[in-house]
Amino acid sequence: MTDYLSQELQQIREQGLFRTLRRIDASSDTETVLEGKKVLLFSSNNYLGLANDSRMKEKAIEAIKQFGTGSGGSRLTTGNLSLHEQLERDIASFKGKEASLVFSSGFLANVGIISTLMKQGDVILSDSLNHASIIDGCRLSKADTVIYNHVDMNDLEKKLQSVTSYQRKLIVTDGVFSMDGNIAPLPAIVSLAQKYGAMVMVDDAHSTGILGKTGAGTAEYFGLTNQIDLLMGTLSKSIGAEGGYVAASHSLIQYLRNKARSFIFQTALSPSVVAASIEGIRIIREERERSVRLLENAEFLRNGLKKSGFSLVDGSTPILAVLIGSAQDAVHFSKRLEEEGIFAPAIRPPTVPEGMSRIRLTIMATHRQEQLEYALHTFVKIGKEMNLLSTKNVMQSK
Numbered sequence: 001m002t003d004y005l006s007q008e009l010q011q012i013r014e015q016g017l018f019r020t021l022r023r024i025d026a027s028s029d030t031e032t033v034l035e036g037k038k039v040l041l042f043s044s045n046n047y048l049g050l051a052n053d054s055r056m057k058e059k060a061i062e063a064i065k066q067f068g069t070g071s072g073g074s075r076l077t078t079g080n081l082s083l084h085e086q087l088e089r090d091i092a093s094f095k096g097k098e099a100s101l102v103f104s105s106g107f108l109a110n111v112g113i114i115s116t117l118m119k120q121g122d123v124i125l126s127d128s129l130n131h132a133s134i135i136d137g138c139r140l141s142k143a144d145t146v147i148y149n150h151v152d153m154n155d156l157e158k159k160l161q162s163v164t165s166y167q168r169k170l171i172v173t174d175g176v177f178s179m180d181g182n183i184a185p186l187p188a189i190v191s192l193a194q195k196y197g198a199m200v201m202v203d204d205a206h207s208t209g210i211l212g213k214t215g216a217g218t219a220e221y222f223g224l225t226n227q228i229d230l231l232m233g234t235l236s237k238s239i240g241a242e243g244g245y246v247a248a249s250h251s252l253i254q255y256l257r258n259k260a261r262s263f264i265f266q267t268a269l270s271p272s273v274v275a276a277s278i279e280g281i282r283i284i285r286e287e288r289e290r291s292v293r294l295l296e297n298a299e300f301l302r303n304g305l306k307k308s309g310f311s312l313v314d315g316s317t318p319i320l321a322v323l324i325g326s327a328q329d330a331v332h333f334s335k336r337l338e339e340e341g342i343f344a345p346a347i348r349p350p351t352v353p354e355g356m357s358r359i360r361l362t363i364m365a366t367h368r369q370e371q372l373e374y375a376l377h378t379f380v381k382i383g384k385e386m387n388l389l390s391t392k393n394v395m396q397s398k
């Protein structure tokens with residue numbers, strides 16, 4: 001009965017695309033332990049280092065002592081703790097919106113929001129590099145989905161012109177694209193949305209806590225908070241905990257609370273995670289120097305890699321996509337990095353297009369200068385070994 005599975009797995013192996021789990025034996029700080037070996041971590045979404053902050057741990061422990069380890073029910077039955085309500089108030093205020101709703105993960109937030117708001121007869125316009133959870137939300141929604149070329153505003157306008165007969169339209173985009181690290185052109189998206197009468201939803205998973213004056217993300221960065229209908233995000237990256245959310249108007253939030261299946265039929269987040277999230281948002285709002293440091297760290301490594309002859313996707317965020325080429329080369333590069341004590345996995349198809357396999361580095365505010373310098377030195381060493389450094393790149397970045 002399951003022969004077809006083994007055959008397919010064999011094909012995946014032959015294409016060099018077989019995935020295995022790697023075991024981390026310590027906290028996900030800049031130095032960690034990978035299967036017994038000490039390594040520098042350059043692939044965590046714990047951008048600000050808050051997942052290891054003692055104040056976050058304290059709040060989580062206090063919440064366990066007061067409320068226990070599990071919430072014991074869905075939010076609409078017995079699981080709605082005062083902590084959840086406080087977190088939702090804090091997210092709304094942080095994001096500059098009337099209200100917010102928390103889900104058990106960012107993935108479930110995207111799936112729930114999109115599949116609930118958009119129905120048969122509606123149309124969704126989605127960037128070709130949007131996160132998998134947005135794609136799944138679109139699929140589940142039964143609305144027609146039109147994919148526009150990545151950040152191509154001419155293509156988005158062309159596609160908007162082809163869907164004028166639909167009554168309800170939603171444009172959805174990552175704020176910062178998770179595999180490339182570039183920022184979505186929100187001013188152009190908002191202006192097209194206004195011209196063609198579409199709602200806008202932004203997934204700020206990778207910019208919350210980092211971009212914008214108060215760290216609220218790409219909408220704040222562009223001064224467009226009021227023009228964007230739905231600000232989605234996750235509690236699992238900069239905020240250092242777990243869970244997903246959306247901030248929007250009262251009526252949108254009430255609608256989702258009543259209708260979103262991934263909210264209604266899921267056990268509420270556990271007290272420790274919620275308490276840590278509240279603390280994470282407080283720290284982000286009060287300690288802006290963390291994100292300044294993070295962006296400086298990212299800039300240092302990005303410039304260093306470019307000057308050394310590596311090809312990087314253009315960007316100004318803590319996600320550095322160092323293009324390697326084939327899946328096999330990317331895997332080899334990552335293996336060599338690991339031998340040199342750096343953990344940064346290769347990203348391969350189907351996550352990224354064929355020939356665009358890469359090492360995706362994520363920088364942390366807590367990376368020390370000598371760690372960044374060691375990473376740069378090691379990249380150059382392996383780049384030379386594999387003949388990947390282009391003199392053209394070196395000339396261009398001078």
Ligand code: PMP
Pocket residue numbers: 105106107108110131133174178203205206234235236242243244
């Ligand atoms: N959106 C984007 C852009 C992401 O990168 C991720 C996580 N990788 C998610 C949503 C899902 O968030 P979570 O991990 O909280 O489920």
